[in-house]
Amino acid sequence: MIQLIHWLLCTIPIVVGEVLPLQLDLDNSQITPRRSASRGDKLQVFHTIWGAIRSDFATDTDKVKGLYSQLGGFVRDEVQCSSGSTGRSACELQQEVRRHLRTLMAQRLANLLNAEESIQTYGMYIAASVEPALVRDILVHAIEDVYFHRPQEKLVQQLEQLYADRDEVSFRTMIEAQLALFWRYQAMQDSSEAFLFNVAHMVSKIRSHHMYASVDAGLQKRVEALGQRLPPVLGLLFDPQGFCLLSRSDREYIYTTITDEWNYGLNGRQVFSWREKNFTDSAGLTRAFVQEQHSTPLFTLRSELFKWYYFVDPSEGNRLAALRSGSPSSSTSTWTIAYAGDALIFRQRDLTLCAAEKFDDDRRLVKMLPGQMHTPPSEACQWLPIACAPPK
Known part of the structure; x- marks a missing residue:
């Protein structure tokens, strides 16, 4: 809790069993909360901080990300979603903050794609900031946002930029993005020879990359499932063993x-x-x-x-x-x-x-x-x- 308050730079006095009236100063103040504060008191602090962020810092990704991280620790270490009203309320708040963080990050990534700007640095920021499941969620929403605004075959090439040379985390992020794009294409029942050519080429490059062997089995299985959905003739065309x-x-x-x-x-x-x-x-x-x-x-x-x-x-x-x-x-x-x-x-x-x-x-x-x-x-x-x- 101390790290949370110092991170937000706010003053929230807490006493045993009671949360006093709160005055949030997100610019410059100090706090020394009592360790004996109840879980309900701490949850009230989180709700109050979230209200302040939504009011004055709704587009501040770092503040939202910090609150999401602290909430994650609180839910993991002190409450469970099934532990009564406090646990349920904590998990509902965590999901609300998560959705907002996902929206902010997905919108930023989508804006970069639409502007044809480099996405590598921001992709690494996303991967370093949140857990893999949320990374995947962000990629899915960003691709849905730009899918009808960018040529599909061009998106394949743009998403390849997520990979930073010799960085395994960014390699996995790039794979997740390519998977999200392909399944969006499938869901829309679109038909584009140029897109399928580029996807087949990308799958070949992923499979033949030296880092692919270190990718977890679940992700490899999903890549192979994508490959099976491509026209077999393209798989042979890009086969590194030749034809x-x-x-x-x-x-x-x-x-x-x-x-x-x-x-x-x-x-x-x-x-x-x-x-x-x-x-x-x-x-x-x-x-x-x-x-x-x-x-x-x-x-x-x-x-x-x-x-x-x-x-x-x-x-x-x-x-x-x-x-x-x-x-x-x-x-x-x-x-x-x-x-x-x-x-x-x-x-x-x-x-x-x-x-x-x-x-x-x-x-x-x-x-x-x-x-x-x-x-x-x-x-x-x-x-x-x-x-x-x-x-x-």
Whole structure:
């Protein structure tokens, strides 16, 4: 109690069994309460302080937070919610203060999101100030506040800012925020391909982060539940282990040649699809990387066996090849990716990646072709991501 009164800087004289008339001076005064004050007397002090805060300091988050903390200690150490009228009244007051604190913090966070200002510092302040359950409650209410004011896919990126590098508490806070946003999206029965792409990318980054192993099992279970609600094709697209691509039309997989006899110019290696249906191996292992994060992200594609990036050669009928060294050009090696059911669709400008004509009896060229901008395009331009067969 002494800490509470000194924190508020108020004068509240207390005697055994009696609360004298109170004169609150929240600016400058002293108090020495008797330790023998009854629980009812102390509760009356809390009610009086709460009345003063609501009257003159309703938007002072620190004062509300301090009262909430002291009330928590009082309920924990001296009364129980089921211990008669005093306990019930104490818990009702605690909940009232909690709701007000939640509103203040959620509004501040929502204002920062709407203004597109940094939320990292305030997120750390929230996490350090209140218990995890209230942190989660604040995040849910802040997201509900901004959900119809901000682009959904943009909110995914903004909430990632809650994570401060190498800080486990902020990492968990960021995860809670992403979960709250996704379940809000689900509850609204919205449909946004850009949002789902960004969420799938975020889930992949969370799962592959070195701190994820230290996250409690309950939170991990909720992340996995979110992942199961995403289109499976996106889970494969962002799988850090990579994937192989089969054309829907021929069930032939894209692969990068592995011997020098199939060099492509001075700095490339040829890429084909192989005739054997549903066959995959390590030569086809591919990963997608977000190169530029826009409302529609741009991706690079990398053949993982030798870490060579795919690119398109306009001088050879826009055929696909792999760059053996150096940095790929953004104009020929970045794709937008859409999906249709269980298939991915890769595009550059008005061209779409498709299985093309035969190169020989075993191989087929893979090219960027025009006239396939409708969704879904022809089956030759739809690519099924699957797990590659493990090396023998």
